[in-house]
Amino acid sequence: MSKTYATLGELKPGNFIMIDGEPCKIVEMSKAKTGKHGSAKAHVVAISLISGAKKTFVAPVDTRVEVPIIEKRVGQVLAITGDSVQLMDMETYDTFEVPLPEEEELKSRLEPGVEVEYWVMPPGVYKIMRVRGGK
Template sequence: MSVDYAELGDLKEGSYVVIDGEPCRVVEISRAKTGKHGSAKVHLVAISIFTGARKTLVGPADQRVEVPIIDKRIGQVVAVLADKVQVMDTETFETFEVDMPTDEGVRSKIAPGVEVEYWSAMGRRFIVRVR
């Protein structure tokens, strides 16, 4: 498992966190100071990088949370199948299949021979953009 750990209070908008086993990008964060003996609470809203689902996390600022380690790499499209894309990493020459991107702007540019940027996080890969 490729994760690291951070405190909930240290996260900022744009950083990444694991919620319900899904790597997510933080889009909104709010902090609430509580009473004399309570700890500060953090309310965090994040979007899953794989499914686009909206997730929330609420907890004390000193709570330890998992942060995914995201490997950003370049690959070349070898073949386009029905709902999959076969990609070859340009450094390791490893060939693998990933799901066709849901973003129509990226999806329309995918063709054999095109270079793409793909991210690998928590054992899953997906295409982010066409180079």
């Protein structure tokens, strides 16, 4: 659960960026040169991976920004209790609880024994992204 740094001008749609302490996926980005003595600005529109909220960010293109390092892992559902899912990592066999996904289609496919792909994002947030395999 770490992050690295990159220049804002190097990023493009599809990359990840930290905005307001949340990892976000860039969906739209535009660059504009401002005036004779101004520096070029970048306008970034991104979707938060945690809350799903749309976030915007405007800064000079040479600004160093945080880029989250997102671990994509595979786990098996052990149990579903209320609003959380108990997972076991398929590599380390660690067990932990993850919040139940909000997407109805994803939620309906979860049951004990199913393998899922989950992401570990800064600041230590776990999120189920998809169900692996058939069904």
